[in-house]
Amino acid sequence: MDLRIFTEPQQGASYDTLLAVAKATEDLGFDAFFRSDHYLRMGSGDGLPGPTDAWITLAGLARETKRIRLGTLMTAATFRLPGVLAIQVAQVDAMSGGRVELGLGAGWFEEEHTAYGIPFPKEKFARLEEQLAIVTGLWETKTGDTFDFHGTYYDLTDSPALPKPAQEKIPVLIGGHGATRTPRLAARYADEFNIPFASIEDSERQFARVRAAAEEAGRGADSLTYSNALVVCVGKDDQEVARRAAAIGREPDELRANGLAGTPAEVVDKIGRYAGIGSERLYLQILDLSDLDHLELISAQVQSQLS
Incomplete structure (x- = not known):
């Protein structure tokens, strides 16, 4: 079971805070540092010092880390034109030496679009499908050839399809709870399917839908990695969990x-139950980014029992 650290910087985090968490992620042996792609806080809190851009953050971390994978859960398709996104992600991949992964979703938080003047279209899922076709198509085009795409929402003609990523293939993550369209899209484009904040039972049902969609699309169900994102709250005892x-x-x-919470023994047991339904990777949502002791505890007493 791979453990990855997943952050929500829109709730309030500077780049320096994210850098500290990313370096701890690397030093403590976790597999990857991922972040959300949002421009407005949700729920309580002041969100200070304000939002940070996901791909600018990852570009900085690409130069300041050496081992960990870097990516988004999930980049909003509404935020960027697909050609521009393909360039940005390929560049960050080169800056990292080939350690980037792209989680791409439709976008859903209307208030952040309103707050920063970003259009919020009705046909988000159809746009996401075209974005996936374009981004992956640009990366797959052979150097020296050109790429064309003529869709309902995006039109590309004679694109040089440059730059190329450092990796032969940047892993693409698709996720969500949708019963029909989401599994179909994952079967067509995804290297990894992620379900966020879902119970073991709901995860098992959704993984089965994706596996069936993959088989129907003519690819092996095991050609995808299946993962969960869950909030984590571990303490050495009940008092520390409560704190x-x-x-x-x-x-x-x-x-x-609803998450991974409790003593290390409790959390290891629950992780085992997610593994039992086919989850191969967990994104641990860390909401208190100042508590690096939390990461040390998870590394020493949870991750150490999973190898």
Whole structure:
């Protein structure tokens, strides 16, 4: 089971804070540092010092880390034109020496679009499908050839399809709870399917849908990696769990029910149950980015039991 650190900087984090978490992620042996792609905080808190851009952040981290994978859960298709996104991600991949992964989603948070003057179209899923075709098509085009795409929402003619990523293939992540269109899209474009904040039972049902869609599309169901994103709150005892839960405005019992919370033994047991339904990778949502001791505890007493 791979463990990756997943952050939500729109809730309030500077680049320096994210750098500290990314360096701890690398030093403590976690597989990757991922971040959300949002421009407006959600729920309580002041969100200070303000939003950071996902791909600018990852470009900086690409130069300041050496081993960990870097990526987004999920870049919003509404934020960037697909040709521009392909260039940005390929450049960050080169800057990292080939360690980037792209999670791409339709976009859903209307308020952040309104706050920063970003169009919020009705046909988001259809646009996402065209974006996936364009981004992957640009990267797959042989050097010296050109790429054309004539869709409903985007039109590219004689694109040189440059630059190329450092990796032969940048892994593409698609995720969500949708029962029909999401599995179909994952089967066509994804290297990894991620379901966020879902129970073991719901995850098992969604993984089965994706596996069936992959088989129907003519690819092996095991050609995708299956993963979960879950909030994490680990403490050496109940008192420490309660303290960490309070720091993020949550209740321990609720976190135990809906995330990975409790003592290391409790969390290892629950991770085992996710592994039992086919989850191969967990994105641990860290909401208190100042608590690096939390990462040390997870590394020492959770991750160490999973190898």
